[in-house]
Amino acid sequence: MNWPGFSTIANAWWLLLLIPLLVVYFLKLKRSRLEVTSLALWQSVINDQRVNSPFQKFRRNILLWLQIAILLLLVLAAMQPYLTGAAERATYLPILIDCSASMAAIDPQTGQSRLDVAKQQVTELIENQLPGQQLVLIAAHTTADQLTEFTGNRRILLDALGSLRVREVPGHLEEALRMTQALAKTVPVESAVLYSDGNFPERVRFALPFRVNYQLLPSAGSNAGITAFNARLASSRDWDVFLRVESSGDVTGQLELLHDGKAIGKQPFVLGRDESQRLTFRVESATSTSLEARLTIDRSSFDSLSCDNVAWLDLPAARPLRVFASPGLASFRHALTAMPGIDVFPRDNQLPQRSVPYDLVISDQAADESLIASVHLLVGVTPEDAAGLVEHASGLTRFLDWDRTSPLLRHVQLRDVEIADSVQPAAGINGGSFEERGYSILASGLNGPLIISKRSGSQQRFYLLFHTNRSTLEFRVAFPVLVANVAQLARQEASLGDVRSLQAGVLPPIKLKPDTEYVVTGPDRTTQQIRSDTTGEAAGITAGLAGRYFVTRDGLAELSVAANLLSTEETTLRAVDTIQFDEQSVSSSTQLLENDRPLWSTLTLLAFVGLLVEWWYFQRPSRLALARRSR
Amino acid sequence: MNESTTKPQLTPLLSNATLARVERLRLCPNRRLTNRTRGEHAVGSSGASIDFSDYRDYVAGDDIRYVDWNIFARLRRPYLKLYAHEEELHVVVLMDASSSMISEGKFERARQLAAACSTMALLGTERVSLFAGNDFGERPSMLTGCSGRPARRRVFEFLEGLEPGGDSPIDLSIAAALRRHRGRGIAIVLSDFLTTGDVSRSFNLLHSAGLEIFAVQILGPNEIAPDLTGDVRLVDCETGRTLDVSTARELVDIYHEHLTALQMHLATQCRRRNGRFESVSTDETLETILFDTLLRRGWIQ
Numbered sequence: 001m002n003w004p005g006f007s008t009i010a011n012a013w014w015l016l017l018l019i020p021l022l023v024v025y026f027l028k029l030k031r032s033r034l035e036v037t038s039l040a041l042w043q044s045v046i047n048d049q050r051v052n053s054p055f056q057k058f059r060r061n062i063l064l065w066l067q068i069a070i071l072l073l074l075v076l077a078a079m080q081p082y083l084t085g086a087a088e089r090a091t092y093l094p095i096l097i098d099c100s101a102s103m104a105a106i107d108p109q110t111g112q113s114r115l116d117v118a119k120q121q122v123t124e125l126i127e128n129q130l131p132g133q134q135l136v137l138i139a140a141h142t143t144a145d146q147l148t149e150f151t152g153n154r155r156i157l158l159d160a161l162g163s164l165r166v167r168e169v170p171g172h173l174e175e176a177l178r179m180t181q182a183l184a185k186t187v188p189v190e191s192a193v194l195y196s197d198g199n200f201p202e203r204v205r206f207a208l209p210f211r212v213n214y215q216l217l218p219s220a221g222s223n224a225g226i227t228a229f230n231a232r233l234a235s236s237r238d239w240d241v242f243l244r245v246e247s248s249g250d251v252t253g254q255l256e257l258l259h260d261g262k263a264i265g266k267q268p269f270v271l272g273r274d275e276s277q278r279l280t281f282r283v284e285s286a287t288s289t290s291l292e293a294r295l296t297i298d299r300s301s302f303d304s305l306s307c308d309n310v311a312w313l314d315l316p317a318a319r320p321l322r323v324f325a326s327p328g329l330a331s332f333r334h335a336l337t338a339m340p341g342i343d344v345f346p347r348d349n350q351l352p353q354r355s356v357p358y359d360l361v362i363s364d365q366a367a368d369e370s371l372i373a374s375v376h377l378l379v380g381v382t383p384e385d386a387a388g389l390v391e392h393a394s395g396l397t398r399f400l401d402w403d404r405t406s407p408l409l410r411h412v413q414l415r416d417v418e419i420a421d422s423v424q425p426a427a428g429i430n431g432g433s434f435e436e437r438g439y440s441i442l443a444s445g446l447n448g449p450l451i452i453s454k455r456s457g458s459q460q461r462f463y464l465l466f467h468t469n470r471s472t473l474e475f476r477v478a479f480p481v482l483v484a485n486v487a488q489l490a491r492q493e494a495s496l497g498d499v500r501s502l503q504a505g506v507l508p509p510i511k512l513k514p515d516t517e518y519v520v521t522g523p524d525r526t527t528q529q530i531r532s533d534t535t536g537e538a539a540g541i542t543a544g545l546a547g548r549y550f551v552t553r554d555g556l557a558e559l560s561v562a563a564n565l566l567s568t569e570e571t572t573l574r575a576v577d578t579i580q581f582d583e584q585s586v587s588s589s590t591q592l593l594e595n596d597r598p599l600w601s602t603l604t605l606l607a608f609v610g611l612l613v614e615w616w617y618f619q620r621p622s623r624l625a626l627a628r629r630s631r
Numbered sequence: 632m633n634e635s636t637t638k639p640q641l642t643p644l645l646s647n648a649t650l651a652r653v654e655r656l657r658l659c660p661n662r663r664l665t666n667r668t669r670g671e672h673a674v675g676s677s678g679a680s681i682d683f684s685d686y687r688d689y690v691a692g693d694d695i696r697y698v699d700w701n702i703f704a705r706l707r708r709p710y711l712k713l714y715a716h717e718e719e720l721h722v723v724v725l726m727d728a729s730s731s732m733i734s735e736g737k738f739e740r741a742r743q744l745a746a747a748c749s750t751m752a753l754l755g756t757e758r759v760s761l762f763a764g765n766d767f768g769e770r771p772s773m774l775t776g777c778s779g780r781p782a783r784r785r786v787f788e789f790l791e792g793l794e795p796g797g798d799s800p801i802d803l804s805i806a807a808a809l810r811r812h813r814g815r816g817i818a819i820v821l822s823d824f825l826t827t828g829d830v831s832r833s834f835n836l837l838h839s840a841g842l843e844i845f846a847v848q849i850l851g852p853n854e855i856a857p858d859l860t861g862d863v864r865l866v867d868c869e870t871g872r873t874l875d876v877s878t879a880r881e882l883v884d885i886y887h888e889h890l891t892a893l894q895m896h897l898a899t900q901c902r903r904r905n906g907r908f909e910s911v912s913t914d915e916t917l918e919t920i921l922f923d924t925l926l927r928r929g930w931i932q
Contacts, residue, residue: 033861034865036867038731038823038825039865041890042876045889495710626882
């Protein structure tokens with residue numbers, strides 16, 4: 001049995017009102033005067049032993065008892081008692097609501113989305129909010145949005161809850177938990193409530209500083225959707241298009257591919273529970289074009305999520321990779337020339353064109369760092385902002401360790417490479433100094449870093465801090481692999497090799513005219529103002545919904561970018577029962593959170609009923625008067 | 632033609648129709664408490680009236696004029712012939728005229744009953760005296776020595792002229808009246824009997840004075856069934872004393888029990904002295920009281 005608690009027990013002081021109540025009652029200040037012919041009978045009535053018996057005394061004071069009961073009920077109501085439930089009673093309670101794409105999944109029985117179910121439960125929590133308790137609503141998706149401040153205002157909380165919409169993005173908890181952690185620095189937060197369908201990575205890299213009450217929402221129906229939409233250049237004109245369709249239940253349907261709005265292929269599919277199917281199409285296009293894939297589910301199957309049934313892919317125009325290789329780097333030029341689909345500049349006996357954009361720049365000249373390209377590989381060049389970090393010294397050195405997962409060094413064996421020029425960090429410099437300046441150390445030698453990289457915006461720069469002609473690298477198998485890796489990286493950056501659909505969330509930086517205002521119109525007709533920087537890049541465009549985003553300037557369309565859901569986790573609607581945090585795990589609870597039941601309204605109602613009873617008791621006609629009236 | 636339009640109203644206390652019915656009625660006492668003065672009430676066999684009553688043996692010293700000589704001639708023994716003796720009966724009307732009788736028409740009803748009873752007595756050739764007690768310690772208003780039909784006018788004028796008020800309880804009023812009254816007969820006591828005093832002593836006085844008690848308790852509807860709620864302060868209209876009563880509604884039932892007990896006590900006290908008691912409400916009409924209640928109880932005939 002749960003004993004009731006009191007929110008404002010200080011209001012018990014109002015019980016002191018009993019004293020004036022009793023005093024006023026017994027002083028009978030409000031006694032009405034009534035003239036009677038004789039007091040003889042009344043005196044004998046008052047002297048009657050029954051009147052003076054304890055029970056009769058009680059009956060005589062029944063109005064007093066009623067008044068005392070009413071006062072006690074009102075004081076109890078003012079003390080705001082509540083029956084303890086399982087809900088959190090913290091003064092400051094963050095409520096995290098998952099609003100990733102899977103929360104739009106519909107239950108076939110009720111027709112409600114899981115976000116609707118979460119809203120109902122949170123609404124109940126807000127309605128039964130304890131006095132003095134302050135809630136904050138946080139929407140968790142790929143990132144997190146704080147919907148309200150800590151507030152006890154039910155209207156603000158309900159308005160914010162009502163405005164919550166599903167983001168068609170994969171779900172992640174880290175950002176929402178970090179936001180909660182930041183809020184916990186301003187107010188004491190002991191616990192947080194998470195409403196989610198469990199569709200997020202099981203492992204969350206976060207050290208919980210507070211308790212998490214994980215409310216797992218009921219599962220929805222089966223769903224099928226597109227989880228991958230890629231293309232690879234097969235020849236100078238042909239693209240191989242790959243799609244993956246996955247399902248959380250038995251489903252049949254077909255996938256239709258549209259090329260610039262025209263259907264060019266249709267493939268049926270049959271999927272069982274947690275099965276996937278890869279579908280391939282061949283698309284011929286020499287120019288930049290747009291593909292749209294539409295998934296149609298047969299009527300016999302149920303599809304609970306619609307946003308993953310459509311995906312878009314923008315194919316660039318097929319062209320050779322434009323690589324600027326410094327004439328002094330003959331070995332690089334030689335390796336590049338041997339690769340198909342690559343134009344190496346400057347051509348023989350031609351001067352380099354510095355204003356022409358390239359896809360890849362490989363140079364041993366620091367001046368070539370200013371050439372326009374998405375990928376730079378600078379050999380024997382120390383970046384200006386890292387000049388003070390390293391010192392060149394004479395003496396042999398060799399590679400000690402390197403990042404084998406880096407796209408540049410994948411399958412590159414550097415163990416036997418000897419380097420004539422030793423590179424060592426300056427005095428007092430360690431690895432952290434490079435990271436502070438935005439550099440990543442990809443390979444380290446005996447004395448210090450040998451290969452570092454830095455990404456700034458859409459540009460990726462690799463620095464070999466030693467010159468290859470002062471090492472044995474050019475004579476090793478690793479060298480052509482290294483060149484092939486950097487060329488492949490440049491292809492990916494230029495979308496000339498594999499082309500992947502963009503995921504919703506935040507669009508990658510797009511190239512526009514420098515320093516210009518643009519308007520981005522989303523699929524739901526919402527607009528956002530953006531401004532390109534001096535290099536013409538516009539970054540940070542929010543894309544919460546899957547669909548095509550149109551960039552316009554002065555009402556004229558500049559370009560369009562398509563964002564897609566494309567998430568296996570969201571499409572298969574998998575639910576994580578236990579969240580693995582860094583140091584602990586949190587299990588889900590599928591039972592509805594039982595809220596604390598405030599009792600003040602019930603007590604007030606009882607007091608009102610008591611008041612009515614007292615009024616009736618006081619005003620009721622006597623039996624004799626009724627009998628006389630009936631006569 | 633309506634009688635009231637043709638005949639003037641003799642008294643505002645009684646309508647002509649009621650008065651006409653009252654004139655045909657007579658008071659019926661249980662006992663023959665009469666005065667020695669000659670009247671119309673036959674009280675024994677040794678009277679001087681013309682109505683034969685009985686015979687008895689002659690004893691020495693008897694007046695030989697009353698010997699029945701016919702019987703003597705037949706039986707050769709003297710027997711005295713006895714005749715009924717008729718004496719006068721005195722009707723005393725004792726009215727409570729204190730302040731407690733003002734409310735709810737009690738005093739008006741007492742005056743009407745006094746007028747009716749006096750009329751019955753006067754037309755029965757009885758002697759009628761009326762006493763009305765107002766203030767404690769003061770001499771009661773009284774009208775004595777009325778007899779015969781012509782005295783009706785005096786009686787009515789006396790009753791019409793009475794003003795209620797004062798604080799004299801009925802027991803003291805009775806005692807004060809008896810100090811000024813001589814004569815046996817009937818004492819008609821008209822009061823609400825809501826007094827803290829001891830009425831048994833007053834009834835003893837009446838009984839010892841040779842008066843048969845006809846006690847009529849006149850109560851108002853609010854005295855029979857008080858409609859009180861909540862906490863009230865009761866004020867005695869005669870003495871001005873107050874009494875605080877809480878949750879009066881709860882006490883009404885007990886009040887009713889006490890009222891019934893009082894009425895039973897009064898009835899017992901009267902019965903013990905060969906008297907009669909009746910409680911009437913001002914809700915009831917005078918005709919109902921006279922021609923239904925009192926007639927059926929044998930007070931009048």
